Amino acid sequence: MADSHHETNEHNDVRRLHDSKVANPLLRWIDQRMPVISMIQLEYGSFPTPRNFNYFWNFGALAMVTLAIMIATGVVLSMQYAAHTMLAFDSVERIMRDVNYGWLLRYAHANGASMFFIVTYIHMWRSLHYGSYKSPRELLWMLGVVLFILMMATAFMGYVLPWGQMSFWGATVITNLFSALPVVGQSIVTWLWGGFSVDNPTLNRFFSLHYLLPFVIVGVTFLHVVALHITGSNNPLGIEPKTKQDTIPFHPYYTMKDSFGIVVFLIVYAVLVFFMPNYLGHPDNYIPANPLVTPAHIVPEWYFLPFYAILRAVPDKLGGVVLMGGALVILFFLPWLDSSPVRSMRFRPITRWLFLLWTVNFFVLGYVGGKPAEQPYILIAQISTAYYFAYFLVILPFLSKFERPLPLPESIAHAVLSRRGGGPLPAGATAKPMEKA
Amino acid sequence: MRRFVPTLKAAAVAAVLALAPVAFDQGARAAEGGPESGHDVIKIPNTDFSFDGIFGTFDRASAQRGFQVYKEVCAACHSMRHLSYRHLTGIGLTPAQVQALASQFQVQDGPNDNGEMFERPARPSDHFRRPFANDAAARAANNGALPPDLSVMVKAREGGADYLHALLVGYSDPPEGITIAEGMHYNKYFPGHQIAMAPPLNTDGQVTYVDGTNATVDQMATDIATFLAWAAEPELEQRRAMGVRMIIFLTILAGLAYAVKRKVWSDLH
Amino acid sequence: MADVLASPPKTSPAEPGPHHADPAHGEGPVRRDFLKLATGAFTAVGVGVMAWPFIHSMNPSQDVLALASTDVELGPIAVGQAVTVMWRGKPVFVRRRTPQEIQEARAVPVGELPDPATDQSRVKPGKDEWLIVIGICTHLGCVPLGQKPTDARGDYGGWFCPCHGSHYDTSGRVRRGPAPLNLALPDYSFTSDTRVRVG
Numbered sequence: 001m002a003d004s005h006h007e008t009n010e011h012n013d014v015r016r017l018h019d020s021k022v023a024n025p026l027l028r029w030i031d032q033r034m035p036v037i038s039m040i041q042l043e044y045g046s047f048p049t050p051r052n053f054n055y056f057w058n059f060g061a062l063a064m065v066t067l068a069i070m071i072a073t074g075v076v077l078s079m080q081y082a083a084h085t086m087l088a089f090d091s092v093e094r095i096m097r098d099v100n101y102g103w104l105l106r107y108a109h110a111n112g113a114s115m116f117f118i119v120t121y122i123h124m125w126r127s128l129h130y131g132s133y134k135s136p137r138e139l140l141w142m143l144g145v146v147l148f149i150l151m152m153a154t155a156f157m158g159y160v161l162p163w164g165q166m167s168f169w170g171a172t173v174i175t176n177l178f179s180a181l182p183v184v185g186q187s188i189v190t191w192l193w194g195g196f197s198v199d200n201p202t203l204n205r206f207f208s209l210h211y212l213l214p215f216v217i218v219g220v221t222f223l224h225v226v227a228l229h230i231t232g233s234n235n236p237l238g239i240e241p242k243t244k245q246d247t248i249p250f251h252p253y254y255t256m257k258d259s260f261g262i263v264v265f266l267i268v269y270a271v272l273v274f275f276m277p278n279y280l281g282h283p284d285n286y287i288p289a290n291p292l293v294t295p296a297h298i299v300p301e302w303y304f305l306p307f308y309a310i311l312r313a314v315p316d317k318l319g320g321v322v323l324m325g326g327a328l329v330i331l332f333f334l335p336w337l338d339s340s341p342v343r344s345m346r347f348r349p350i351t352r353w354l355f356l357l358w359t360v361n362f363f364v365l366g367y368v369g370g371k372p373a374e375q376p377y378i379l380i381a382q383i384s385t386a387y388y389f390a391y392f393l394v395i396l397p398f399l400s401k402f403e404r405p406l407p408l409p410e411s412i413a414h415a416v417l418s419r420r421g422g423g424p425l426p427a428g429a430t431a432k433p434m435e436k437a
Numbered sequence: 438m439r440r441f442v443p444t445l446k447a448a449a450v451a452a453v454l455a456l457a458p459v460a461f462d463q464g465a466r467a468a469e470g471g472p473e474s475g476h477d478v479i480k481i482p483n484t485d486f487s488f489d490g491i492f493g494t495f496d497r498a499s500a501q502r503g504f505q506v507y508k509e510v511c512a513a514c515h516s517m518r519h520l521s522y523r524h525l526t527g528i529g530l531t532p533a534q535v536q537a538l539a540s541q542f543q544v545q546d547g548p549n550d551n552g553e554m555f556e557r558p559a560r561p562s563d564h565f566r567r568p569f570a571n572d573a574a575a576r577a578a579n580n581g582a583l584p585p586d587l588s589v590m591v592k593a594r595e596g597g598a599d600y601l602h603a604l605l606v607g608y609s610d611p612p613e614g615i616t617i618a619e620g621m622h623y624n625k626y627f628p629g630h631q632i633a634m635a636p637p638l639n640t641d642g643q644v645t646y647v648d649g650t651n652a653t654v655d656q657m658a659t660d661i662a663t664f665l666a667w668a669a670e671p672e673l674e675q676r677r678a679m680g681v682r683m684i685i686f687l688t689i690l691a692g693l694a695y696a697v698k699r700k701v702w703s704d705l706h
Numbered sequence: 707m708a709d710v711l712a713s714p715p716k717t718s719p720a721e722p723g724p725h726h727a728d729p730a731h732g733e734g735p736v737r738r739d740f741l742k743l744a745t746g747a748f749t750a751v752g753v754g755v756m757a758w759p760f761i762h763s764m765n766p767s768q769d770v771l772a773l774a775s776t777d778v779e780l781g782p783i784a785v786g787q788a789v790t791v792m793w794r795g796k797p798v799f800v801r802r803r804t805p806q807e808i809q810e811a812r813a814v815p816v817g818e819l820p821d822p823a824t825d826q827s828r829v830k831p832g833k834d835e836w837l838i839v840i841g842i843c844t845h846l847g848c849v850p851l852g853q854k855p856t857d858a859r860g861d862y863g864g865w866f867c868p869c870h871g872s873h874y875d876t877s878g879r880v881r882r883g884p885a886p887l888n889l890a891l892p893d894y895s896f897t898s899d900t901r902v903r904v905g
Contacts, residue, residue: 051705076763093519093588096672098768101759103672104679248705256701260694267687274680275491278592286593287585523772550782562772686752693745700741
């Protein structure tokens with residue numbers, strides 16, 4: 001080989017290497033070839049973040065921590081679990097009694113699902129309240145809705161695995177939702193079951209998917225974060241950062257704030273796991289599945305109750321299923337249903353109250369979802385369902401056109417510093433209305 | 438004053454975290470004894486158990502008496518298939534006592550070299566002997582009713598140990614105007630009030646306790662409920678002890694993390 | 707705690723950044739370093755402690771540890787015959803040795819063995835004809851041949867491991883091949899003249 005050729009090669013190599021600023025030679029060598037360290041420094045170190053987050057902005061990090069805990073506990077639990085109708089219940093009891101710390105792992109996993117939903121619901125509420133779903137963060141929001149639906153599917157299939165009475169009948173009822181579809185409904189249900197009832201093939205595929213979907217969630221979470229880091233975070237004022245004064249580096253400010261939030265979250269989680277591990281569960285799930293006897297009250301896990309209420313609000317089988325699906329699907333269209341240029345509810349005097357009413361309404365749905373399907377609960381569910389949809393389909397598209405938003409602050413820094421400056425200067429007293437986003 | 442604002446906000450978020458599932462759950466829980474159940478709701482009286490509260494532990498003597506009641510009364514019909522004799526060290530039996538106890542029971546093993554199943558004395562590693570070979574045999578012997586397995590009974594019934602105690606002392610003659618179906622028994626606390634199980638504990642002194650405790654019906658009911666509570670949640674004491682340590686640790690860590698956070702943020706203010 | 711949480715004198719950085727904290731600047735940053743260190747140490751301990759349940763859950767569970775011992779009926783085993791029983795998921799070889807086999811085993815000078823052990827130390831006193839060993843080759847875990855009359859028993863009349871050619875003698879001691887140790891002895895005791903409990 002000619003020397004010149006060699007030189008050219010080397011020259012090309014150098015050009016291809018990442019221009020790493022890492023000091024440690026070994027880490028730099030790695031970073032030049034695979035710049036993950038630079039990436040982490042950029043995206044989680046110096047990443048400019050609005051300086052005015054409140055504690056609602058902790059919940060994305062909390063969701064990530066919960067996901068990690070769920071995968072970690074789930075992986076070791078699956079080493080002990082037997083996905084067979086004859087063995088599943090017994091294997092779970094063996095985990096509780098004979099596997100070292102099996103009770104801890106199982107209770108952490110079961111209650112972790114509840115914690116995951118609490119965190120995610122608050123995270124979503126935050127988006128709704130501060131308008132985080134609006135342009136340019138539409139895709140970020142939609143990926144979030146995908147994550148929520150994936151979580152629901154994963155949680156549902158996980159609840160089936162202990163093969164108790166609620167597992168079995170929950171699986172039966174939820175898979176039967178598909179039978180409402182015209183023509184193909186029954187074939188789809190048979191296909192989902194792998195038989196003519198919920199049975200061993202169903203349990204096996206649910207276990208397989210319950211192990212698979214969390215990793216799909218990890219993948220979509222990655223996309224969710226990629227999208228977030230393109231647009232940057234929203235903030236409680238809902239206005240974009242304009243100058244360096246408006247932002248602070250993610251580390252150490254928000255890493256430390258998130259760390260504190262994580263510990264507080266762990267305290268709540270620990271109370272649940274160590275002192276009331278079965279509080280959110282249902283006693284009937286400690287009765288082994290019996291295909292011949294349905295429990296007197298079929299109630300899904302608490303996190304499905306609002307949607308369960310919407311399902312039962314309609315006396316028509318297909319109608320109920322469509323409405324329940326619609327309650328989720330409508331979230332995908334939210335960025336375009338809300339036509340107001342103002343993001344944060346702080347500056348939307350009328351919508352704010354109607355949104356808080358929507359929040360209360362969501363709790364009402366959860367409440368009646370846990371009640372028997374009889375009056376007056378059906379009527380309440382119907383009114384609440386109507387409001388759930390009216391908020392998205394009527395209030396947001398039309399009220400936005402008439403509502404006069406409060407004046408927006410000039411900048412994040414201005415709002416933050418004037419508040420800290422001492423005087424009771426109302427946020428945005430001297431602000432201009434925000435430019436159309 | 439302003440310095441406490443983040444603390445208050447954090448407390449508010451923590452409260453939301455803690456209360457959200459509770460709020461939702463009230464709905465689910467309220468549905469349990471809802472009016473649709475077609476019978477009036479009887480409030481289950483609270484029994485004082487040794488394991489109540491955050492720091493409660495199982496009264497070993499009571500649990501051992503409860504095991505005696507199970508062995509002499511309940512085990513005629515009810516299995517406890519998730520328990521092995523070796524587990525009984527959890528209620529204070531020594532391994533030697535467990536060994537001696539297990540050998541009183543004959544369990545099926547096999548097949549032997551001739552391909553036949555045979556009976557042999559149980560070992561500590563064996564599961565509790567089952568009264569019936571299978572569910573069909575159990576139904577056949579019990580007028581069509583299946584005596585449920587008691588391993589996790591305390592977790593499988595709303596009200597837990599309180600309910601079991603109430604059920605065992607809740608038998609009486611039916612009130613005026615209520616007819617009881619053939620082979621059924623009136624019980625105030627059983628959902629629907631008609632239970633197939635005949636009163637299992639009906640006379641004081643039905644069991645002669647080895648430790649000399651006076652075996653009233655109420656005492657026996659308390660003891661068996663204690664034993665079954667232990668059987669359902671053998672990890673309870675370890676769990677609570679670990680939880681207390683965990684929460685103390687996390688509270689200190691939360692204080693530290695909060696102090697660090699405030700330090701870090703102080704140069705912004 | 708209140709002291710720790712109290713705000714330090716306010717400084718007004720023009721542009722706050724991760725490198726703003728300069729350890730040379732008074733006691734504020736020093737205290738922050740101590741706090742960070744303490745918090746980091748606490749976190750490390752917490753994560754370490756919580757890792758243990760995950761690791762320990764993969765250790766043998768209580769039911770596995772309590773696994774039944776195995777009773778072996780010796781009556782039907784004729785002199786020169788061998789049976790294999792399962793114990794803790796492993797084969798245990800029970801061989802009723804002929805007087806000639808015992809003699810062979812005892813004639814070998816112990817010093818010449820790769821893993822020196824007398825035959826007497828490998829059987830129970832007074833039960834010379836019963837050799838009970840775990841049937842797992844000490845090389846890489848195969849099950850040696852030699853239990854059935856038709857099996858190859860290797861050059862020393864005991865067992866022969868077909869995987870990598872280890873030869874065991876009539877006392878279960880390795881004589882040739884890659885195996886480093888003699889066939890292991892399980893815990894066992896004679897519960898009667900014709901019964902052995904392994905484990």
